[in-house]
Amino acid sequence: MTADSKTQGPVLRLDGITKRFGALVANDAISVSLAPGEVIALLGENGAGKTTLMNILFGHYTADEGTVEVFGQTLPQGNPRAALAAGVGMVHQHFTLADNLSVLENVVLGTQPLWGARLDMAGARAKLVGLAQEFGLAVNPDARLGSLSVGERQRVEILKALYRDARILILDEPTAVLTPQQADALFAALRKMVAQGLSIIFISHKLHEVMAIASRVVVLRHGKMVGEVAIADTDPRALAEMMVGSAITPPELRAATPGPALLELREVMTQDRGTVRGLRGVDLALRAGTITGLAGVSGNGQAALADLIAGLERPSGGEMRVAGAAPANWSVAQALGAGIARIPEDRHKTGTIADFTLTENAILERYRDAPFARRGWLDWRAARDFAQSVIRAYDVRCPGPETRIRLLSGGNMQKLILGRVMEVSPQIILANQPVRGLDIGAITFVQNQLLAARDRGAAVLLISEDLDEILTLSDQIHVMSEGRLSPAFARGTMSAADLGRWMAGEGFERGRDAA
Amino acid sequence: MRLEVIARPSLWRMIGFPAIALALTVVFGSALALLAGANPFQTLGLILRGAAGSQFALLETLNRATPLIFTGLAVAVAFRAKLWNIGAEAQLYAGALMAVLLGTGALGWSPALLLPAMAGAAMLAGALVLLGPALLKTRLGVDEVVTTLLFNFIMLLFISMLLEGPLKDPMGMGWPQSSRLIPDARLPRIVDGLRLHWGFGLALIAAVLVWVIQSRTTLGYEMRAVGQNRQAAEFAGIPVGRVILKTALLSGGLAALAGFSEVAGLRGNLTLDLSPGFGYTGIIVAMLALLNPIGVVISAIFVAGVFVGADSMSRAAGVPTYIANIMLATALLTMVLAIALTRFRVRWD
Incomplete structure (x- = not known):
């Protein structure tokens, strides 16, 4: 469905939204409008400002400049309740559901007055079942949420928004937790909603999904809006280059010698x-x-x-x-001794210690060994030299080895972890989600390092x-x-x-x- | 309302906010003095003079700071590794008990041997007192805040039992107190004729040693890593449980030295009022010092000064000494807030 609105104007208009976090401009004068029955995709790399923009729309943040209009009414800033009441529903990347409640209870939670005499559960159940059938989002209203699969939880999250009569649905990276087939089922449900006149903002960095579901794409890069095109007028390659800001070179592959x-x-x-x-x-x-x-x-x-x-x-x-x-x-010490390089899934929680310096983080797995320690005494000079060499060899952008690592971007943090484990020429490399959340430059760097390790026999x-x-x-x-x-x-x-x-x-x- | 991290706080913030905190403490203290019917300026002046106005006052403050440095270090070491040791009071009494057991004539050694033996035994006892709760934490996941806190009462009642029974001084006119230490078991004064004893010197040495351990050794690195991010420490192969146990031994040993130093340096015997809550005040000392061992020395002297000054002011001006407790509580709360404000910017939106 395209943007030919019938009688009324756009259902949603973001006008000149600017948001700064200190020196960082997360959103720079972004204007987007959404027509009834339209799906627009918000495309951009991690850190491009997509989530910030949606958080402003939904009232989690207030914009420094600009206005949000829903159905022609200016939305008061910083008030999620107002956004909900105006018909904006948001399905977060990380679900906001209670495991110990049933599906029905989760959906009703927060919609009925806290001090009301009684809950109208029968009415609520009828409405929920009706919505589920209408959009093909099958769930058992009495199932405890904790027993549901991730895909089912997402359905509950969407039904929760529909139950509150959302007319504008924001989906933040909804397919990250789905198989391709489940994603197709989700898209089918979304098309039914659009046919009913709902409008959808679909946040993603997966190009083929964007091509499949959206009618228009808004591309963000470093907080700026760098493009707005109709799907009919573009292709995945053009979108990728718009998103990254340069032509993309896929990693070079040589034949493997097992x-x-x-x-x-x-x-x-x-x-x-x-x-x-x-x-x-x-x-x-x-x-x-x-x-x-x-x-x-x-x-x-x-x-x-x-x-x-x-x-x-x-x-x-x-x-x-x-x-x-x-x-x-079998232990961590044995794994390290066997020459296993470990790149953990969560670089913030398991890969690094946020308030430690780059030097302290660089020796995290080897602080007991020479040259970093002798008989229990640390040699900070050796540690700093090692950190310096990692910083240089792996192009870690930082003020210096004595910087606390929390001040680094995810990509630079990952490069330090990569350097820490690769400097000893490991034989076995465990790379758990090594590029998640990185920008294209860092992704290419990390992937090429893995390929190089493979080519030298790891x-x-x-x-x-x-x-x-x-x-x-x-x-x-x-x-x-x-x-x-x-x-x-x-x-x-x-x-x-x-x-x-x-x-x-x-x-x-x-x-x-x-x- | 949200907090934004400031990557590089300006000098203005780093000095300004703590200064405001100190000013608020003074203003609040003055208001209380006014309420008590005294001239606030005179009251504050008396506190200042009582804490540092003469050689005698200053040395009194340093003597009072000595046990606080030890308990402050004990808390700082433990809290750095996120081991919430609220039981420095119990460990202090364990140390005092060992000093009395070895120092009342049981060992006829020369002071050069006897004093280190007493200190060593005290540290061992304090370490063992904290080892129990630490093992319960690492093995069974029992909350150490509860166990260490409750241990304070168990230890106090145990000491009370001993002082009414086997350790009761036969010459004590029936008071619940131990026999006095033999002269060789007393910590000498640093300078003849001045009241400051070597416990203070020992405390300074302990502070430097703790700083060296934390910043220069693998053990210190492990303790900081476990405290900052246990999950990452585990992933890196740091033996988290063992590090917590080692931290407990060090922390308990440091707190016990406060008991040893009070008995051998100041009191000469063990009574139930040996510590007016030095173990708990150690928490304030450590927090004011941001868990920095050298900072502990400074904050312990500050806290001791407020207490000593308030004691002396109370005698002269008739304002209750409770003003000291209130001022310290105010100082702690405002200082914690001030330190947060140097690192975070508040956004009202």
Whole structure:
């Protein structure tokens, strides 16, 4: 549906929105308007200002300049309740639902007066079931939220917004947690909503999704609006270049020369730990000179596999062999001793210590070893020299090695982690979401480092939720679902849709029954 | 209302806000003096003179600061590793107990051997007192705030039992107090004829040692890493549980030295009023010092000065000494706020 509004003007108008955080201009005079029944995509890299803009619209932030108009009415700033009342609904990247309540209770929560005499649950249930049917968002109203899958939770989150009579729906990276098939189902539901006259703002950095669902694209870069085009007039390549600001060169690929398996898992199991799903009999071989890609919807055991290889977790069953030998008391120290480079999933929480300097962070895994320590005494000069060499070799942009690492951007933080683990020429590299949240320049840098390591004979395990990344870089691909691992698929034998079916759990039963 | 981090606070902020905090403390103290019917200027002057107005006053302040430096260091070391040791009071009494057990004639050694033995035994006892709660924390996840706090009462009642029983001084006219230390077990004065004892020197040495440990050793690095980000420390292979136990041993040992130094340097025997809450005041001292060991020395002297000055002012002006507690509480609250304001900018939106 295009932007030909019937009688009234746009349902939403952002006019000259500017937002500064200190010296950083997160949004620079951005103007966007949204017509009834229109889907616009807000495209941009991490840190381009997409989420800031939506937070201003939804009242989480106040703009320094500019106005927000919904249905012709200026919205009071900094008031999420006003945004809700005006018909704006937001589906956050991280869901805001209560695990211990039912679906119905979650949807009703906050819509009824706190001191009311009684809750009208029957009416609420009828409305919820009606909405679910109308848009094909099937959920059981009585299911406890904690028992739902991520895809179902997202449906609840969307129904919650619809239940509050949202006419404008903002979806922040909604497909990050979905398989390609689930994403298609979501798009079908969104099209039904648009047909009913709802308007949608779809935040994403995945180009093919934007092409599939949006009618118009607004591209942000470094807080500025750098383009606004109709989908019909553009293609993914043009959008990517608009988003990044320069032509994109894909990483150079040389043919792999596979060597012996440096790390092998046979029928390995691990315990479930809280929300971390354990492994259910995993067979895996990481060969020298190859990149093994691990695809899967997050929360299906990738964290357990990463913890196992990183030395934080021990197998509860099966066999693990590192460089041909089965380690006795597997630990972080053993993993480091075996030459495993570990790039953790969360660089802020596990990869670095925010209030430590770059120097202190650079020696985090080796602070006990020479030359950084002798008999318990630290040699700060050696540590600083090491940090300096990492900063130089890996192009870490920072004021100096004595800067606290919290002041660095995610990309530079990741480069320091990369340098820290790569400086010792590791044989095995565990790269867990190594480029998530980085800008294109940093992504290319990190990916080229992984490829270079592969070419000099390292075995790389690349865990990612981005199928394009997996398909581009991996010499062989496994898919993980509910703690199980698919067989290895060689490069070029699988499409994204094929992987998607495995991600949804298809194919596993047959494979497992035979074993 | 939101807080924005300031990457590089200006000098104006770093000096201005603490100065305002100090001014607020003085204003608040003056208001209280006024309420008590005294001239606020005279009251503040008396406090200042009582704390530092003469050689005697100054040395009295330093003597009072000595146990606070030890307990402040104990708290600073533990809090740095996010081990919430609220039990410095119990560890202090454990140290005092060891000083009395070894120093009342049980060992006939020369002072050069006896005093280090007493100090060592005191540290060991204090370390063991905190080891229990630390083990409960690392093994079973029991909250150490609760266990260390409750241990203070257990220890006080235990000491009380001993002072009414086996340790009761036969010459004490029935008072619940221990026998007196033999002269060789007393900490000498730093300068003959002046009341300042070597406990203060020991405290300064301890502060420097703690600073060296924290900034120059792998143990200090581990303790800071565990305190700042436990998850990252675990990921990097730092043995988090063991680091917490080592921190507990060091913290408990430091707090116990306060008890040793009070008994051997000042009192000469053990009574139930040995500590007017030095363990708890150590928390204020450590927080005012932002957990910096050298800062602990300065803040301990400041806090001691307020107490000593208020005591002396109270005698002269008849204003209750409680004013000291209130002023310290005000100083702590305003200073914590001031320090936050040097690092964060408040946005009203």
